[in-house]
Amino acid sequence: MQYERLITGIAAVFAVMTVALTAVGLFANPAVLFLAAMFAASTYFMYYHLSGKMAASVYERVERQAATGTRRTARGGFGAGPRDDWRPPRDGQRAAGERGGNRRQRRQRRRSRTGQQRQRVQRSRGPSTAEAYQRLDLDPSADQRAVKQAYREKVKEVHPDTETGSETEFKRVKAAYERLTDD
Numbered sequence: 001m002q003y004e005r006l007i008t009g010i011a012a013v014f015a016v017m018t019v020a021l022t023a024v025g026l027f028a029n030p031a032v033l034f035l036a037a038m039f040a041a042s043t044y045f046m047y048y049h050l051s052g053k054m055a056a057s058v059y060e061r062v063e064r065q066a067a068t069g070t071r072r073t074a075r076g077g078f079g080a081g082p083r084d085d086w087r088p089p090r091d092g093q094r095a096a097g098e099r100g101g102n103r104r105q106r107r108q109r110r111r112s113r114t115g116q117q118r119q120r121v122q123r124s125r126g127p128s129t130a131e132a133y134q135r136l137d138l139d140p141s142a143d144q145r146a147v148k149q150a151y152r153e154k155v156k157e158v159h160p161d162t163e164t165g166s167e168t169e170f171k172r173v174k175a176a177y178e179r180l181t182d183d
Helices: 004-027 032-050 053-068 103-124 129-135 144-158 167-182
Strands: none
């Protein structure tokens, strides 16, 4: 658990407070026993949480409800329900922590995955620069103003709302324009 030492310390302080308040309640003022009972209950719940019994009972209850189809699942409810391959986290480990590795290794894996995805997207996106110039009937030395002007003229010809227009050709012209303005 992430805060196991902190919770253990707080539980120990509450246990000492329970003992002290119980002694005061027995010898001086019985009304203090109410406070002792509150500290005792808090200490017990912290122990119950630290021992893992609380998490185990929650997991058992959820699985029992999923097996019997009670609660929301019987009425249609929401969500996909429990997964068969799901395992509860243990001792501060992540539920899918079998891969392991420290924080820096996980961050590097995540970065490399997003970099690969980014490269794939750029490779598969639209026409090449040469194809883009060809679609807009321009030579590769054209400046941005010429690209914009050629795009506007081409769009007027191929727009789907015109008689001679084509939706696929419109998309191709738009992709060519985006390629040339991105670079």
